[in-house]
Amino acid sequence: MIIKVKVPSPGESITEVEVASWLVKDGDYVSRNQVIAEIDSDKATLEISAEENGVISLMAEKGKRIQVGDIICIIDTSKKKPIYNNENSKELDFHEKKIPKEQDIIKKIPSPASKKILAEKNISIESIHGTGKQGRITKKDCIIVEDSTTTASYFSPIMEEWGNPQTSMSRAKKITPLSSLRRKLSERLVSVKNQTAMLTTFNEVDMQEIFIIRKKYKDIFKDKHGVNLGFMSFFTLSCVRALKLYPDVNAMISGSEKINFEYYDISIAISGPKGLMVPVVRNAENLSFRGIEQEIHRLSTRVRNGKITIDEMTGGTFTITNGGVFGSMLSTPIINPPQSAILGIHKIVERPVVINGSIEIRPIMYLALSYDHRIIDGRESVGFLVSVKETIENPIKFLMEGSENNIRRILEL
Template sequence: MKIEIRIPSPGESITEVEIANWLVDDNSWVEKDQEIAEVESEKATLPLLASHSGVVSIKVQSGAIKVGDVACTIDTEAQKPESTETPTDTTPQPEPKSEPKTQPQAAPQPQQESSPVKVTPLARKLMDEQGVSVEDIIKGLKKITTHEVNAALGEGGFAEPKQEPADRAEERTTMSQLRKKLSQRLVAVKNETAMLTTFNEVDMSRIMAMRKEYQKDFQEKHGVKLGFMSFFTKAVVEALKQHPMVNSQIDGDEIVTPNYFDIGIAVQTPKGLMVPVLRNAESLSMAQIEKGILDLAEKGRKGRIGLDDLAGGTFTITNGGIFGSMLSTPIINPPQSGILGMHNIIERPVAVNGKVEIRPMMYIALSYDHRIIDGKDSVGFLIKVKEMLENPERILAAGVNPDRLLLGI
């Protein structure tokens, strides 16, 4: 019995996907629930699973295919092969190697192949036309060009050889569905929002000292490394609580302000930039944040970020510093209204209590939709993030100076 494997719907409003890669060969045996192909939509890459065991027959090798169309069939009545290695085991390896050695070939070919001298394609063509070999031209050279060939055959007999052109080949690849959608969204953001960016800088001394002092204990207890992203996520959440408009978004004629904080973490994957979401980040510990980010990054590398991982999100953090970026203006991830950009850490001279000191500094950038976020909120939000990163203990006190909290002032 032949079972049809149809393209499932990856999400609402998606009618066409792209078969990115077949993980099995045509007419090969597959097991039930085995991943047989990667299906790429405009939002995510999803696996196509075999519903039954049997021999697969691929109907669409690659390219675009509509949701619901047949990608392949599986013959459930076919016999499973006992072993695919027996033919190679019974084939003696020395035989194919001995055949070309005993077969007599034309003399020039083995001489040219065994020669240590490299010959360019144009020079080889000219030598073949004139009926000469490498030994006839010159010995001891590591490379022969048309200039040496003409020089050896004598001046005047041939035209001056043209200079060999550099490799100017072009490669054209079809844009993936995910890349198409990403490009459309980026252009839409620039055209449909009043995007503005404000900047500040953070002294990372305290955080770096904490990571150095407690990294071993943190890793032993939680099984994950203590990174920078958990500090930033915690600081962002506390700052959003004090500036809720930065956590808001426009829906028609209404402004929607969630009382929860789903933080998108921009992840670079082989398929492009994706923004999976950490749900309810306000209730997560530092270790849970680090584990969540690690899990999302691993999914991204394997191409297994699903629609559920990408849906929603109230604010986004992106880290261009891992690629060496000193400063940038991140683009908002719609329908969100704000995104925080992290950058690389560079030791720079700064003024501290009237003295010049070398400190590890990072520029941070907040891009926001000026239609609903005013300058006061945007600047105030970024300052709160800066204060909590430079004084991490304030994260525990909702961004307030612990001394003032203790004194009740």
């Protein structure tokens, strides 16, 4: 029986995908539910599994773009898995090595014209790879070796002067096609720059109070909930508070209309093997510190394992991206369309600051809010950042119901 494996639909409006990689070879025996290939769509990478046991025949090459519904491979279920006898296979290997095929025998026989060059230039026959029939050395082969020898002798004193005479000068380059995901990302980024009036406003935030809370409760939090008490839960809840105060930052333009969302789906930018993914923490306003940290951990794991789905990345009303994990001090993040704003958080650095007239060393982070000026004015953008700043600098007041006695209850400890 022949099973035709077709390209599944990765999501609504997607009609074309690209074969990212084959995890099996043509003619391999595959088992049911075994992952045999990965396909790239405009939004995510999906796995394709074998539907039955049998021998597979590949119908599409790696890197080829194919339509949703096309046959990507066929599986012949009538062919059974071959059983090998170890002794027979060893004997077969021995005979194959003992009796080489005729086309594998290379004969380094110089042509009459090449013999003269070899003698005049004192070139060893062993240093030449023959390109003629059955490995025959041609005049062209000798000229190539002669040129490379001359070049090497010319650069030798120069390389000695540089102090590394054994290093060859390489000018190699590698050309690979952009994946479907990367091409779509490129189009989206250019579109954002061309179709929005994007501006970025900056501020800085003192992280000391967050440091104190995390130092005191992070181990208990980890033991109780199985995830770390990170910075992202503080920033997510701070952004939810700021979005409630400045609702236009949680809005988007649709044609000639403005849509204001009364829920807060926070997209979190996460770097994965296939590039930057932006899964969504839905209804963050209803989640606790534990709920946010567990959801971010779940989504991060799925991104890094290549298991994230399009549904998990669809939607989102506002985005947070953390360049600080890579060491970025400051950046101007690009809006994640069709959203209207994105918050960039960065590396925490100890800096001298003035506190009540005295200079102190504090852990400072720079914040950057990129926004679409068509829908968000300077008042909203600056006010949003100020709100995030005051929440992070006063987490007990704004996130812990104003009392240190409530911290353990808020953290569900």
